[in-house]
Amino acid sequence: MNEIQDKWDEILEYLKIEHCVTDVSFKTWLLPLKVYSVRDNLITISIDDKMIGPDSKNFISRKYGIPLKVAITEIMDENYDLEFVLASQIETTKKKNESLPDLKGKNQKNGLSFLNPRYTFDTFVVGANNNLAHAASLAVAESPAEIYNPLFIYGGVGLGKTHLMHSIAHYILEQNASSKVMYVTSEKFTNELIESIRNVNTTPTEFREKYRNIDVLLIDDIQFIIGKESTQEEFFHTFNTLHESKKQIIISSDKPPKDILTLEERLRSRFEWGLTVDIQSPDYETRMAILKKKEELDGLQIDNEVMKYIATNVKSNIRELEGALTKIVALSRLKKQEVNVTLAEEALKDLISPDDKKQITPELIIDVIAEHFNITSADIYSVNKSRNIAYPRQVAMYLCRKLTDYSLSDIGKLMGKRDHTTILHGIDKVEKNIKKDPSMQNTIEVLTKKINP
Numbered sequence: 005m006n007e008i009q010d011k012w013d014e015i016l017e018y019l020k021i022e023h024c025v026t027d028v029s030f031k032t033w034l035l036p037l038k039v040y041s042v043r044d045n046l047i048t049i050s051i052d053d054k055m056i057g058p059d060s061k062n063f064i065s066r067k068y069g070i071p072l073k074v075a076i077t078e079i080m081d082e083n084y085d086l087e088f089v090l091a092s093q094i095e096t097t098k099k100k101n102e103s104l105p106d107l108k109g110k111n112q113k114n115g116l117s118f119l120n121p122r123y124t125f126d127t128f129v130v131g132a133n134n135n136l137a138h139a140a141s142l143a144v145a146e147s148p149a150e151i152y153n154p155l156f157i158y159g160g161v162g163l164g165k166t167h168l169m170h171s172i173a174h175y176i177l178e179q180n181a182s183s184k185v186m187y188v189t190s191e192k193f194t195n196e197l198i199e200s201i202r203n204v205n206t207t208p209t210e211f212r213e214k215y216r217n218i219d220v221l222l223i224d225d226i227q228f229i230i231g232k233e234s235t236q237e238e239f240f241h242t243f244n245t246l247h248e249s250k251k252q253i254i255i256s257s258d259k260p261p262k263d264i265l266t267l268e269e270r271l272r273s274r275f276e277w278g279l280t281v282d283i284q285s286p287d288y289e290t291r292m293a294i295l296k297k298k299e300e301l302d303g304l305q306i307d308n309e310v311m312k313y314i315a316t317n318v319k320s321n322i323r324e325l326e327g328a329l330t331k332i333v334a335l336s337r338l339k340k341q342e343v344n345v346t347l348a349e350e351a352l353k354d355l356i357s358p359d360d361k362k363q364i365t366p367e368l369i370i371d372v373i374a375e376h377f378n379i380t381s382a383d384i385y386s387v388n389k390s391r392n393i394a395y396p397r398q399v400a401m402y403l404c405r406k407l408t409d410y411s412l413s414d415i416g417k418l419m420g421k422r423d424h425t426t427i428l429h430g431i432d433k434v435e436k437n438i439k440k441d442p443s444m445q446n447t448i449e450v451l452t453k454k455i456n457p
C-alpha cells in the first residue's frame with residue numbers, strides 16, 4: 005500500500021503526460037483520486053465525491069480506468085486490478101462498523117491515519133533555512149510539554165512545516181506507543197466542530213473530549229481559523245485545557261502570530277508563550293541535498309547535472325522541487341529516454357520559463373502584502389486608518405519604495421491619494437521598527453521573498 009501511495013503522484017503525472025490530459029481535467033478528475041487500500045493485487049481507489057459529485061464514478065472508471073491501470077503497471081512494474089469507490093460510501097461503511105466505538109482509541113486512530121510514514125526526522129534534510137525549526141521540533145519530540153509549549157512553526161508554502169509536525173508525532177509514538185497524539189489541520193478541526201454542532205449523532209461534548217483528552221495536539225495551518233469566531237473560541241478553550249494539564253501543543257502557520265492581525269489577541273499571546281521558529285526557503289546546497297535524499301528514497305539514479313539544473317531553477321518551494329524530479333522521471337519513462345538536462349528542460353518547460361519572471365510592480369507588492377495579512381488589496385488602497393490596515397499599508401509603502409522605481413508621490417497617488425510626506429512617514433516608521441524589532445526584519449524578509457522568490 006505504502007509503495008503505491010508513495011508513487012501515486014508519479015503515477016498520476018505519468019498518466020497526465022501519456023494521455024495528454026489537460027491541466028483542468030487533471031485537477032478535476034485525477035487529483036481527487038486517492039489510494040484507499042491495496043489487497044493482494046486489487047487497488048481500491050476512492051473518489052472524493054464531495055468535490056466532484058457521485059456521478060463522477062462511472063465517468064472516471066470509463067475514461068481513466070484503463071489508462072490508470074497502464075500507468076500503475078508502468079511505474080510499479082507489476083499488474084494490478086482497479087476498483088473505484090466513492091469516499092462517502094467508505095465513510096458510511098466505516099460509521100456502520102463503528103457502532104459505539106471506544107472514543108479515545110478512535111480519536112487516536114483518526115489523528116494518526118493522517119501521518120505520512122515518509123515524514124520523519126530521518127528523511128528531513130537540515131539546512132541553514134530550517135535548522136532552528138528542526139532543533140526545536142526534535143527537542144519537543146524528545147521531551148513533550150517540558151521545554152517549548154506551544155511550539156509555533158511558521159514558513160511559506162511547501163517548505164516542510166507538515167513534514168516536521170509528522171516527524172514529531174512519529175518520534176513521540178516510537179518512544180511511547182500509548183501516547184495519545186492527535187494531528188489535525190485547522191480546516192478539519194473547524195469542519196468537525198461544525199459537524200458536532202449540526203449532526204444529531206455527535207455532540208460538542210464528544211468533540212471536546214476528543215481534543216482535550218490527549219497528550220499531544222499538532223494543529224497544522226492554523227491560519228485557516230482566522231475570522232471563524234466559534235472555531236477560535238473552541239480552540240482557545242482546547243488550548244487552555246491542554247496547556248494547563250501540561251500537554252504539548254504544536255502549531256504551524258504560514259506567518260508568525262504577530263502578523264495574523266485578525267486573530268484574537270488572547271490567542272495570539274498564547275501562541276507566543278512558548279517558542280516561535282521559522283522555516284525559510286532553502287539555499288542551493290540544501291536544495292541539492294533534498295533532491296539527493298529523494299533520489300535515495302525513491303531508489304533513483306539521476307545524473308548530477310540534472311540535479312544541479314533542478315536545484316538552480318526551482319528555488320522557493322520544496323514541494324515544487326520534488327515535483328520537478330518526479331516530472332522528469334515520468335517523462336523519461338514515457339519517452340523511454342535517459343534522464344539528461346535536455347529532457348529535464350523539456351519536462352520542466354512550464355515550471356521554468358524565462359518569460360515567467362514576474363515584473364515587480366506596486367500592485368504585485370500590495371497583493372502579496374494583503375494576502376499575507378489576511379486583508380484585501382482594496383483595504384491597502386483605501387483611507388481606512390484602523391491598525392489592522394494601517395500597519396500593512398506602511399509595510400507596502402516601504403516595500404514599494406525599496407523594490408520599485410516609484411517615487412514617493414507616485415506611491416502616494418496609488419495609495420488613496422496620500423501626499424509624499426505621509427508616505428515618507430510610513431517608510432520611516434517601518435525602518436525604525438526594523439532596527440528595534442528583529443521579528444519585523446524577518447517579516448520584511450519573508451515578504452520580499454514572496455514578492456521576488
Ligand SMILES: Nc1ncnc2c1ncn2[C@@H]1O[C@H](COP(=O)(O)OP(=O)(O)OP(=O)(O)O)[C@@H](O)[C@H]1O
Pocket residue numbers: 123127128129130134159160161162163164165166167168225258294297322323326
Ligand atoms: N528539509 C526537508 N527535507 C526533506 N524534504 C522536505 C524538507 N522540507 C520539505 N520537504 C518536502 O517537501 C514537501 C512539502 O513539505 P510540507 O508539506 O511539509 O510543506 P508545508 O510547509 O507544510 O506546506 P504548506 O504550506 O502547503 O502546508 C514534502 O514532500 C516534504 O517531505
